[in-house]
Amino acid sequence: MLTLAFDTATSVATSALVRDGELLGERSSRAVRVLADAEELLGHAGAEPGELTRVVVGTGPGSFTGVRMGLAAARGLAFALGLRLAGISTLDALAAGAPGALPVVDAGRREVFTLVDGMPAAVAPDSLRLGPGATCVGDGAVRYRDVLEALGARVPPRESELHVPRARFHVELAHEFVDPEAVEPLYLRLPDAEQAR
Amino acid sequence: MHARFGGVVPEVASRRHLELVVPVLREALAEADTELESLDAVAVTQGPGLVGALLVGLSAAKAVAWANRLPLVPVDHLHGHVASLYLQHEPVEPPFLCLLASGGHTLLIDVAEPGAFRVLGTTLDDAAGEAFDKGARLLGLGYPGGAAIDRLAREGDPAAYDFPVARVSGLDFSFSGVKTALLYAVRDLSDDELERRRADLAASYERAIVSALVARTNEAAEQTGAPRTAVVGGVAANSELRAALPDALFAPLPLCTDNAAMIASAARYTEAVPFPGYLELDAYASG
Numbered sequence: 392m393l394t395l396a397f398d399t400a401t402s403v404a405t406s407a408l409v410r411d412g413e414l415l416g417e418r419s420s421r422a423v424r425v426l427a428d429a430e431e432l433l434g435h436a437g438a439e440p441g442e443l444t445r446v447v448v449g450t451g452p453g454s455f456t457g458v459r460m461g462l463a464a465a466r467g468l469a470f471a472l473g474l475r476l477a478g479i480s481t482l483d484a485l486a487a488g489a490p491g492a493l494p495v496v497d498a499g500r501r502e503v504f505t506l507v508d509g510m511p512a513a514v515a516p517d518s519l520r521l522g523p524g525a526t527c528v529g530d531g532a533v534r535y536r537d538v539l540e541a542l543g544a545r546v547p548p549r550e551s552e553l554h555v556p557r558a559r560f561h562v563e564l565a566h567e568f569v570d571p572e573a574v575e576p577l578y579l580r581l582p583d584a585e586q587a588r
Numbered sequence: 589m590h591a592r593f594g595g596v597v598p599e600v601a602s603r604r605h606l607e608l609v610v611p612v613l614r615e616a617l618a619e620a621d622t623e624l625e626s627l628d629a630v631a632v633t634q635g636p637g638l639v640g641a642l643l644v645g646l647s648a649a650k651a652v653a654w655a656n657r658l659p660l661v662p663v664d665h666l667h668g669h670v671a672s673l674y675l676q677h678e679p680v681e682p683p684f685l686c687l688l689a690s691g692g693h694t695l696l697i698d699v700a701e702p703g704a705f706r707v708l709g710t711t712l713d714d715a716a717g718e719a720f721d722k723g724a725r726l727l728g729l730g731y732p733g734g735a736a737i738d739r740l741a742r743e744g745d746p747a748a749y750d751f752p753v754a755r756v757s758g759l760d761f762s763f764s765g766v767k768t769a770l771l772y773a774v775r776d777l778s779d780d781e782l783e784r785r786r787a788d789l790a791a792s793y794e795r796a797i798v799s800a801l802v803a804r805t806n807e808a809a810e811q812t813g814a815p816r817t818a819v820v821g822g823v824a825a826n827s828e829l830r831a832a833l834p835d836a837l838f839a840p841l842p843l844c845t846d847n848a849a850m851i852a853s854a855a856r857y858t859e860a861v862p863f864p865g866y867l868e869l870d871a872y873a874s875g
């Protein structure tokens with residue numbers, strides 16, 4: 392079983408190649424480069440795209456354009472190879488990489504994407520209810536460090552790898568594989584034009 | 589889909605692109621009665637356009653090409669419009685002068701050979717199709733505005749109003765002034781009067797835009813000495829424009845609005861990027 396996973400929803404894109412539960416390689420770069428990363432990962436493993444058996448993609452929430460680039464690439468790849476696809480929430484993958492921590496992704500417009508009572512939501516960072524000793528990770532946690540620390544949370548140093556999604560965790564969480572078009576983006580927000588109506 | 593918002597909303601368009609990107613691939617392959625395995629290359633629009641929408645197509649195309657290590661052909665959208673002329677039973681042979689008028693672009697292009705195009709003039713503000721859309725909104729008509737104005741204009745007097753179109757230097761266009769002139773005309777009318785004069789306003793407005801397009805096109809034809817003139821893009825469907833340029837060649841109606849056939853057509857004259865050189869390719873918003 393050869394699984395390729397990638398997530399381009401946040402400022403740092405991630406990709407990983409896993410064979411039967413063994414991590415063969417992982418890359419971080421930008422959304423526009425993610426397929427070049429995937430090709431490098433396959434090259435180091437001496438494999439080619441046609442040998443992939445499963446594809447996993449991060450579905451956001453994050454940058455709308457980034458989410459769509461990942462989904463478009465994943466759907467195109469799965470379609471072209473006749474594979475099934477799994478979608479994993481970027482928040483869940485972040486949380487899996489930092490057990491016990493709350494994932495906080497920068498959502499722009501002075502908001503963050505995070506889990507509220509276990510459900511993904513877009514909220515103002517100062518409205519978060521954080522338990523004592525809470526740890527926050529993600530680019531939103533880094534950006535709103537002051538706000539979150541004032542609420543009693545701990546935010547690891549900016550360079551910590553806990554702040555970026557790592558695609559190996561997408562693979563770990565992927566259990567349900569479906570038709571490529573059945574994997575939906577997690578926007579959590581309507582387009583501006585709809586909101587204004 | 590964009591009718592509800594009276595225009596193209598980038599975020600709405602981009603979301604829709606993602607929903608449709610795989611279904612349209614399936615449909616095109618089925619309609620052509622072919623399979624992915626028999627493809628030699630994948631062509632995709634790289635720009636110019638809405639970057640969020642372009643990146644959906646580009647990401648999917650890169651993935652499809654990469655899956656089979658096929659070459660990728662990054663096509664310029666404007667070149668695509670010109671190449672819609674090569675899909676007719678009797679393809680237009682360069683050299684020719686091309687007027688590209690759509691919701692996003694208004695350009696005069698010198699086409700010396702199928703793969704090359706040189707822009708002679710462009711709009712300094714609104715595109716012609718955009719001017720039609722905005723005019724239609726002022727007149728309380730639907731979207732897309734070009735078709736709505738074209739239909740209503742047939743019942744009106746094109747000489748009823750004098751909407752001046754700004755003459756800018758060179759071979760460029762400007763349509764923001766004519767839109768403002770229409771706005772003032774509409775603002776001065778009561779609801780009843782507007783109802784009565786709507787067709788006259790539409791006809792006069794359409795006449796103003798079309799005359800500007802025709803005048804510039806004729807000037808460009810004279811300057812370049814092009815043996816033929818062709819018209820492409822959504823505005824090429826306009827009946828007044830077709831009547832005003834009786835000797836010009838018009839793109840087939842189904843290929844006037846944006847379509848993927850014209851992109852495949854342009855790909856024949858665009859250099860392909862072999863695997864793996866395209867894996868980091870980015871989109872471009874403006875030309």
Ligand SMILES: [Zn+2]
Binds near residue numbers: 690692845
């Ligand atoms: Zn176009």
